[in-house]
Amino acid sequence: MATYNKRGYKPKTKVEKEVEEIEDSTTAEVFASLDEGASKTEEWVEKNQKAIFGVIIGILVIALGYIAYGKFIKEPKIEEAANELANAQEDFTTALETTNTNVKDSLYNVALQGSGGKYGLLEIAEEYSGTPSANLAHYYAGMSYLEMKDYKNAISHLEDFSSDDMILAPLAKGAIGDAFMQLDQADQALSYYEQAFKVNTNDFTTPRFLFKAAVAAIDLGKNDVAISYLNRIKDEFEKSDYASQVDLYLGRAQAGN
Numbered sequence: 001m002a003t004y005n006k007r008g009y010k011p012k013t014k015v016e017k018e019v020e021e022i023e024d025s026t027t028a029e030v031f032a033s034l035d036e037g038a039s040k041t042e043e044w045v046e047k048n049q050k051a052i053f054g055v056i057i058g059i060l061v062i063a064l065g066y067i068a069y070g071k072f073i074k075e076p077k078i079e080e081a082a083n084e085l086a087n088a089q090e091d092f093t094t095a096l097e098t099t100n101t102n103v104k105d106s107l108y109n110v111a112l113q114g115s116g117g118k119y120g121l122l123e124i125a126e127e128y129s130g131t132p133s134a135n136l137a138h139y140y141a142g143m144s145y146l147e148m149k150d151y152k153n154a155i156s157h158l159e160d161f162s163s164d165d166m167i168l169a170p171l172a173k174g175a176i177g178d179a180f181m182q183l184d185q186a187d188q189a190l191s192y193y194e195q196a197f198k199v200n201t202n203d204f205t206t207p208r209f210l211f212k213a214a215v216a217a218i219d220l221g222k223n224d225v226a227i228s229y230l231n232r233i234k235d236e237f238e239k240s241d242y243a244s245q246v247d248l249y250l251g252r253a254q255a256g257n
Contacts, residue, residue: 081128084119085137092121092140095147108144125157135161139172151179170196170205177212190216207233207240211249218253226253 088111095107114120119127121144125137142158145151158176163169177192193213197206210229217226230246230253237243 077128078131078133081124081131081133084124084128085121085133087118088114088121088124088137089140091115092144095144105148108148112141112144125160135163139163139168142172143175146175146179149182151182154179166200166202167205170199170209173199174205174209174212177209177216181212181216186216186219190220190222203237203240207237207242210237211242211245214249214253218249218256221256223253223256227257 091107091111095104095111098104098107110120112120112122114123121137121141125134125141128134128137138157138161142154142156142161145154145157155176158172158179161172163172173192173196177189177196180186180189180192190213193209193216196209197213200206210233214226214229214233217223217229227250230250233240233242233246
């Protein structure tokens with residue numbers, strides 16, 4: 001039977017045949033190695049399947065436990081804490097708004113300690129630790145103690161409060177500054193006033209704590225610092241309640257230089 005080569009066909013050289021044989025051999029070895037590895041893996045899985053299933057079950061139990069904790073423990077706890085805080089907030093607001101100075105401290109104490117079987121701010125902060133309501137309870141407790149002139153407890157609770165809120169966050173820092181000023185620790189007060197106005201910039205808290213920082217700086221003899229803060233009020237917050245007092249304190253700071 002006649003044979004023929006396709007047009008352009010070129011017989012393989014001896015070297016090309018040897019390379020092809022080597023490649024075929026290498027490929028066979030790779031597949032043999034893979035088959036051997038797969039076989040060993042199957043053997044290992046078979047021998048250790050109880051341990052593997054144990055790990056998988058353990059992971060599932062942890063995941064389901066976390067979901068159950070959130071659904072049946074954490075969420076109800078958050079809701080319960082919010083209900084308790086609503087009552088304590090009402091007591092705090094009553095104390096804040098009363099014009100009778102003789103009963104103010106008593107009303108703040110009710111907010112702190114609770115009444116009528118309801119938790120006060122202190123119990124909420126402790127019993128519902130880790131919830132948003134417990135965090136807010138620290139804020140209201142700190143403010144209550146500040147109004148009651150219990151400055152150390154005010155600082156303690158306000159330092160336990162954390163927030164990204166553009167008003168509450170600077171108010172809490174500034175209130176700590178107020179407490180330190182009352183304790184004649186103007187250096188600490190200045191630090192917290194500076195933190196307060198640096199949290200964010202707004203027309204309500206920023207000029208307030210720039211002004212208080214300037215006053216504390218004058219008290220410490222840091223007149224250049226005071227001048228810079230007072231000038232910022234003049235330049236950026238000329239319509240604020242503190243702008244009218246700037247010139248008076250600027251004069252004091254400049255006279256001290």
